[in-house]
Amino acid sequence: MKQLLSMLALFLACTGAAVAQSADKPLYTYASLANAKGEAVFHAICQGCHMPDAKGATGAGTYPALTGNPKLASPQYMAAVILFGRHDMPSFVMRHSDPGNFFEDATLTDAQIADVINYVRTHFGNHYTNNIAAAEVAAMHPQTITAKQP
């Protein structure tokens, strides 16, 4: 009986863990982030500041909305901001890890940057039809690396 109970407890513990894990999408690691499509990148990173509805937010300063924002007319502008950062927004360009830094920077591939721009420009009430291609993003940073070193 005791054995049966402990087996039952084990079973419950296992299913409990499985349920808890399946309820949450796994988080990206630095390695797996490269597999994220534009929509996933938006929800994993961009919405932290630009908000889940892309409407931005205002406190002592403002995070710009990514909806109804005339700057979105230029996907190249958006690519430049994502590649090189702007003001407090960090850069996401592929680069070697900085050995002096105590945390690793998150970076996005040119394809991911193009994809997240195209996602934003066709969602949240945006209806742009001129997509940007990964090659165009790549052309904006010829000096930097295109793949991260191990």
Added chain:
Amino acid sequence: MQGEDSRLSMTRRDLLRLIGLSAGGAAMYAAMNRLGHAAESPYQGTPVLQGAPRGTTVLILGAGLAGMVAAYELRQAGYKVQVLEYNHRPGGRNWTLRGGDTYTELGGFTQHCRFDRGLYLNPGPWRIPYHHRGLLDYCKKLRIPLEPFVQINHNAYLHSAKAFGGKPQRFRAINADYRGHVAELLSKTTQQGKLDTQVTKEDQALLLDSLRRWGALDKNYAYVAGARASNRRGYDKEPGGGLSAKPTDSQPMQLHDVLRSHLWSGLNDGEGYEFQTTLLQPVGGMGRIGEAFGRQLEGLIRYNAKVTAIQQDEGGVTVSYEDARHPGAVHTAHADWCICTIPLSILAQIPMNVSTAMADAIGAVPYAASVKVGLQFKRRFWEEDEGIYGGITLTDLPINTIAYPSCDLNRPGKGVLLGAYLYGLDAYQFTAMNPDERVRRVVEYGSQIHSQYRQEFENGIAVAWHRAPFTLGCFATWSDELRAKHYENLCQIDGRIALAGEHASYLPAWQEGAVTSALDLITRIHQRVVAGGAA
């Protein structure tokens, strides 16, 4: 800020770095200095500012530590001081969340802190290195009681989901076994004559003696199970009294297993200059410092003031602001001088007529993402069940850190621990969640290390710094390149305006950076005032 190796990363470079540190670590200094880790506080005591012209006015923007240090000292020196602060409280990032507090982050997500009385989370700074003399001096002046902050706890864990079947290992065991095996290897190398060209025979004898002690080796310079090793790594059965007194030695792990676990990457956590014993914390929460400054400056600080423009001319500086709670009506404040401590993340958006060089500097520095999550448990199971009193567990799970409270040790009842402390990609991802999901995920991950989480968890609160309405980020992340190009321009007195704060220091993210930047700046402004006015 975290130790430079606190994340259990997976690179060979870290191993080399660790050996470098153990061996002396001069080469580490340059890398550490890069973020200001090893830069010493230049604090020389509070500046004596004499001869301030009667009636000279200074407007200070921001009631964080930099702003309040400046206000405190300038008032003392005879200046007429006023302070504008966006929040409804003093302190800025010097901040403690306690039961009853409400916090609304950007996006309108509101959390009500439900901690029991006496329990708290420091969402921002949480430890004070002993050499941060400026901050420690103000703690003394303001009569803020301090207590030790435990950084390294040999009985806390190093954990990898991918090593030892996910079972957390005691810091003590990894530390002892790593050192023991490295000492044995180096002893063998020495005895085989392989160091003969580099080390004299006499020094080799000393080296061997030191390695035996350092690594707890036996008389044959071997790291093996026995009293010496157990005295470092712990016992299978602890020594006691009476008939059951005899201890049982524990079995060291193989070098291969220690290396493959990558847990050695967590051994450096207390080695960096900022993390060496002794670290301190204010009793009752880091926010006690800001609160005490706020009381000192009562009447001088206008709260809920959101700055919208900063304009200077020959006659002084005029700052426009509105009520942060009821925006619309514009108010103005005027002074001869303006000390602006507003984080660059926000200042870059505020119209201000300064030189192009300074404006470029203000707009150039990105702000780091960081997340902290505090969890309240029904009992202090980490102490009661696991003998962990303060200190830090490091893990390669996305929570990165579990930090056990250094206060109220061995007391019965509830406790709050730091369930996650995140930077980089994990911080981005947790910032992107709503606060409830952050707390839920942190409990889920943490229960892989402490199974008691499932039974004992009560409530939690999560602060993601990019969503903090008053900073829009954690701290200014300077690179060498940015510093070379912009730092001096940022720190100039531009006409009648000058900046202070952690962003204007070589101690980024540290409160000492804010304190020393303020003291440096008021000294320079005072010199200029006494010398006869504006630039």
